[in-house]
Amino acid sequence: MVVLRAGLCPGLGEEMLHLLRANGIRTVVDFVSSDLEDVAQKCSLSYKALVAVRRVLLAQFSAFPANGADLYEELKSTTAILPTGIPSLDQLLDSGLYTGEVTELMGAPGSGKTQVCLGIAATMSLSLKHRVLFLDSTGGLTASRLYQMLQARVEDEEEQATLQRIQVVRVFDIYEMLSALQELRDCLSQQVLSSVGPLKIVIIDSVSAVIYPLLGGKQSEGLAIMMQLARELKSLAREFSLTVVVTNQVTRDSSTGPLKPALGRSWSFVPSTRVLLESKEATWEKASTQRVASLAKSPRQPTGIQVELNIGDVDVQEPSPVTPT
Amino acid sequence: MQREVGTLPLAPALRARLVAAGFQTAQELLETGPCGLSKEIGISKEEALEVLQLVRQECQGDATRSAGGSGATRKCTALELLEEEQTQGFIITFCSALDNILGGGVQLTKITEICGAPGVGKTQLCFFYNTLTTAMIMDVLLPLPCIPQQKRCLRNHLKALESFSLESILSHIYYFRCRDYTELLAQVYLLPDFLAEHSKVRLVVIDGIAFPFRHDFEDLSLRTRLLNGLAQQLIITANDHRAAVVLTNQMTTRIGQNQSTLVPALGESWGHAATVRLIFHWDESQRLATLYKSPSQKESTIPYCITPHGFRDVQPPAVTQEAEGTEMNPRKRPRREEEK
Numbered sequence: 001m002v003v004l005r006a007g008l009c010p011g012l013g014e015e016m017l018h019l020l021r022a023n024g025i026r027t028v029v030d031f032v033s034s035d036l037e038d039v040a041q042k043c044s045l046s047y048k049a050l051v052a053v054r055r056v057l058l059a060q061f062s063a064f065p066a067n068g069a070d071l072y073e074e075l076k077s078t079t080a081i082l083p084t085g086i087p088s089l090d091q092l093l094d095s096g097l098y099t100g101e102v103t104e105l106m107g108a109p110g111s112g113k114t115q116v117c118l119g120i121a122a123t124m125s126l127s128l129k130h131r132v133l134f135l136d137s138t139g140g141l142t143a144s145r146l147y148q149m150l151q152a153r154v155e156d157e158e159e160q161a162t163l164q165r166i167q168v169v170r171v172f173d174i175y176e177m178l179s180a181l182q183e184l185r186d187c188l189s190q191q192v193l194s195s196v197g198p199l200k201i202v203i204i205d206s207v208s209a210v211i212y213p214l215l216g217g218k219q220s221e222g223l224a225i226m227m228q229l230a231r232e233l234k235s236l237a238r239e240f241s242l243t244v245v246v247t248n249q250v251t252r253d254s255s256t257g258p259l260k261p262a263l264g265r266s267w268s269f270v271p272s273t274r275v276l277l278e279s280k281e282a283t284w285e286k287a288s289t290q291r292v293a294s295l296a297k298s299p300r301q302p303t304g305i306q307v308e309l310n311i312g313d314v315d316v317q318e319p320s321p322v323t324p325t
Numbered sequence: 326m327q328r329e330v331g332t333l334p335l336a337p338a339l340r341a342r343l344v345a346a347g348f349q350t351a352q353e354l355l356e357t358g359p360c361g362l363s364k365e366i367g368i369s370k371e372e373a374l375e376v377l378q379l380v381r382q383e384c385q386g387d388a389t390r391s392a393g394g395s396g397a398t399r400k401c402t403a404l405e406l407l408e409e410e411q412t413q414g415f416i417i418t419f420c421s422a423l424d425n426i427l428g429g430g431v432q433l434t435k436i437t438e439i440c441g442a443p444g445v446g447k448t449q450l451c452f453f454y455n456t457l458t459t460a461m462i463m464d465v466l467l468p469l470p471c472i473p474q475q476k477r478c479l480r481n482h483l484k485a486l487e488s489f490s491l492e493s494i495l496s497h498i499y500y501f502r503c504r505d506y507t508e509l510l511a512q513v514y515l516l517p518d519f520l521a522e523h524s525k526v527r528l529v530v531i532d533g534i535a536f537p538f539r540h541d542f543e544d545l546s547l548r549t550r551l552l553n554g555l556a557q558q559l560i561i562t563a564n565d566h567r568a569a570v571v572l573t574n575q576m577t578t579r580i581g582q583n584q585s586t587l588v589p590a591l592g593e594s595w596g597h598a599a600t601v602r603l604i605f606h607w608d609e610s611q612r613l614a615t616l617y618k619s620p621s622q623k624e625s626t627i628p629y630c631i632t633p634h635g636f637r638d639v640q641p642p643a644v645t646q647e648a649e650g651t652e653m654n655p656r657k658r659p660r661r662e663e664e665k
Contacts, residue, residue, distance in 0.1 A: 003347035003365075005356075027347045109596030110618035121403075134403075139435055139560045139600050143407035145621035163404035170399035172561045178332040179386065185327075212553035212594060216546030221337035228331045251593045262594065289623065 002028045002061065009056040011049055019043040028057050075100075078241045082130075082200060085123030086116070088307035092293055093273060094300045097243045099200060102233055102270055106248040106261045107277035112291045112311040113247040114140045116277070117203050120245060122149045124201050125165040126158075131199040132166045135180055137209045141168060165197055174210045174225055181232050188240045199242070204233075206247040208262045215263070223266060230270040246271065261296070273298045280308075327352060333383060335376065342366045351380050399564065416528055416569055418450070420638045422627040426616045427601065433527065433569045435620075436559055436598065440574040440589040441605030445612055446631050447573040451530045499523070506537035510551065513558050520566040528569050529562070535575040535590040549594055556598030572599065611639070 003026060006014045023042050025031050032054055040047040081096040090096050097103055097120070105113045118141070121132045134141060143163070150159050171177040188199065211229070214222030237244045249262040261268065261276075268274075274297035280290045294306040328351040330343050346365050348354055354362065355377065363373040401409075415430030424430045431437050439447045499519075503509040509531075520526055542548050563570045575590040589596065589604065596602070602618035615626040628639040 002349060003353070005353075108593065109599075109602065110624075114620055137557075138597065139564060140620045141406070142410065142621040143403050144410050146403055147407055148621070160404055163407060164402045166403035168401055168403055168406055170564060172557050172564070175332070175334040179383070182328050182332070206597065208594075209553070209557065209597060213550055213557055216550040221340075224331065224337075224340075228329065232329075232332070249594055249597050259593075 004028060004031060009053060009060065011053045011056070016043075016045060016049070016053075019045060028061055032057055032061075080200065080241070082124065082128065082243055084116075084120045085127070086119060086309055088309050089116070089275075089293060092275060092295050092301070092305055092307050094298070097201070097245065098273075099241045099243045100238050101272045102237055102244045102246060103273045103275070104246050104248055104261075104271035105275050105277060106250055106296075108250050108259065108279075111277040111279055112309075113277055114138075114205055115145075115311040116309075117205050117245060117247060118146050119149060120201070121166050121203055122146055122162070125162045126150060126154060128200075129197050130165070130201065131197045133184060133199060133202045134166060134168045135177060135202065135204045136168060136170050137172055137177065137204070138206055139170070139172075140205060143168075171210070174214065174229065177204075177210050178229065178232065181229075181236065185232075185236060185240075188236075202233075202236070202242055202244045204244070204246045206249065208247075208249045211263060212249075226263065226267060230267065234270065250276075268297075271297070328384060330354065333380060335379065339366075339368070339372075339376065342368075351384050354380050355384075413567070418636055420629050420636050422638050423614055423629060423636075426614070426622060426625045426627055427603075428619070428622045431528075431569045431571060432601070433567050434564050435600040436556070436563060436570045436572065437601040437603065438572045438574055438589075438599030439603045439605065440576055442576050442587065442607065445605040445607065446629070446636065447605060448532055449631050450636050451532050451571065451573060499526070503537070506542075506551065509534075509537055510555060513555055513562075516558075516562050517565065520562065520568060524566075526566075526568060528571065529559075530571045532573050533575075534572045538591060539575070549592070552591060552595055552598065556595070559598075560600075 002008075004012065004017060004020065006012060006017050008028075020026075020031065020039070020043060023039065025034060025039065036047060036050045036054065039045070040050055078100070080099045082099065083090050083096040084093070093103070105116060107113050117134070121134055124130045124132050146163065146166070147159065150162055154162065169180050171180050184199075184202070207229070211222065211226050214225055216222070233244050233246070236242055248267075250259040251262045252259055259276075261274065274295070276294050276296050278292050278294070280292055289311050291309050291311055292306055293309055295301055295303050297303060330348050330351065331340065333340070333351065335343075343354070343366060348357075348365075357365065359370055359373040359377055362368075362377065363370045366373075368376075413433050415424070415427075415432060417424050417430035427437075439450060441447050501512055503512055516529065538548055538552060559570050559572075562568065574595075576587045577590040578585045579588045587606070589602070596618075599618070600620060601616070604615045604617050606613055606615065611628050612630060613626050613628050616622060616624055630637055630639050
């Protein structure tokens with residue numbers, strides 16, 4: 001809904017604007033959807049001029065339909081499948097994280113979401129030599145754990161370079177997170193070529209920590225901001241061929257109900273893939289590092305598949321690059 | 326400059342009006358100018374000017390950050406973060422087993438939560454952190470404040486060894502008593518200013534965070550919202566002022582299909598607020614501490630005991646004269662004449 005302004009396109013002058021406004025046509029949508037003959041009569045403007053302006057506005061603001069075959073070719077050439085470094089998780093995700101999509105990891109506290117995110121960041125940086133952007137909103141990112149994960153695989157000099165490729169931004173507020181994403185967008189659209197490597201992955205741990213303070217109570221602007229964030233993430237993923245990994249909490253309906261993902265139904269449409277991480281044991285009295293990951297939502301695999309992983313040694317593996325077929 | 330109007334930190338009503346008037350990006354707002362803006366939306370010129378100033382600030386902030394300036398964001402590479410962490414200290418106890426499972430002690434810039442049944446030793450541990458000496462701490466000993474909840478809670482702060490006396494320790498403890506959740510929230514939101522004034526403070530202890538939120542709260546969604554806001558504010562404070570935050574929480578019973586389990590109070594979403602979670606529980610007559618959630622340490626359990634000197638490791642079993650007194654409740658320390 002763009003407001004009509006003078007100079008928006010050639011032919012749209014101040015006087016035309018005043019006349020149009022006087023007749024209730026204020027935005028591009030109003031202009032383009034109105035009957036031009038009518039408008040020409042009421043505003044006493046030339047019909048030809050109006051048609052010319054309309055053509056330019058349509059060219060500028062409308063979306064163009066694409067051919068299915070072209071879309072397929074484009075997807076084939078721009079989508080990459082990035083391995084996570086955890087073979088069982090890759091199996092669950094149909095060989096890895098797909099770019100252009102948002103993947104969600106959810107789980108109860110202590111289920112291993114941050115550990116899996118750290119493992120993914122380490123793999124991307126070490127094996128694929130990609131830059132990683134890690135937005136941390138809980139304070140759970142400990143670089144010493146990351147270092148521990150890398151130490152097992154590689155020598156000193158490489159460790160330093162690997163750690164330098166992982167950029168950490170601490171955002172504890174929804175507006176800070178939106179600023180950080182805007183900054184990323186500006187960086188990528190200016191095509192700032194970095195000597196460090198391409199940026200293909202954004203990890204956000206966790207997205208519910210910044211949204212929860214806005215939801216609930218009697219105010220509804222929390223939902224609006226949440227959907228703004230959702231739109232930003234999805235458009236970043238699609239436009240720049242990134243893969244976005246987010247972590248989410250789980251809640252219960254009542255104290256005895258089953259676990260369900262937090263942030264409600266509106267958010268459940270945002271990620272294309274959802275993985276639930278759970279501890280194998282039911283209570284906290286028996287500690288272990290075994291976890292079970294189950295697929296809750298996926299566009300490619302049947303849901304309900306479960307795999308086991310061990311977050312104790314989320315080791316960084318040497319995967320072979322997978323190309324989509 | 327292409328920042329969407331919906332993502333700017335404005336009042337919700339104002340934001341809704343801007344979107345309804347057709348403004349999409351911050352660029353359009355800036356081009357319209359204050360007079361045009363006030364006419365379009367129907368707000369006063371002063372308000373329009375304020376809005377534009379805010380927008381300009383946000384956009385400039387974005388621009389400097391993307392151009393490589395540091396700005397106000399907390400941005401760094403993992404390598405820099407590692408270096409920071411390695412030079413940071415821990416807050417330790419005399420119970421080496423506990424420090425080991427925590428990876429050295431209570432970490433600065435993180436929130437540590439201690440949950441446990443009544444009488445298991447949570448407040449004792451808080452006292453202990455407050456009165457710690459510095460000899461073993463790798464780093465600077467600095468004053469620590471804490472926000473106590475119920476009766477006791479002493480802010481302690483660590484001072485250098487030369488002036489280690491009762492008065493000096495107690496004088497570095499800042500004690501706040503909060504009677505209900507409004508006071509607690511107010512205190513937490515005022516914490517950044519307090520810490521800015523008293524820059525030597527390194528530990529904030531909130532003893533009993535569950536208490537004001539558990540009774541008299543009808544609206545549960547409001548409670549979740551407030552708790553999450555509180556958690557975010559605490560982590561911002563911990564991060565910006567390089568302080569450690571220690572909270573104590575109560576336990577509640579979850580009644581399942583055939584059994585009931587003790588779980589930490591305040592619900593599932595609160596579990597995500599703390600970075601590190603310790604659960605203290607009983608096993609027969611032995612107190613155990615379990616590290617349940619930590620970003621860098623494995624889950625493990627250690628035994629500990631509460632002595633007249635405070636929180637300590639379990640000593641190897643020695644012949645004690647209390648063999649006759651086993652009918653006494655092991656959860657209560659017997660009162661004796663000699664206290665020191």
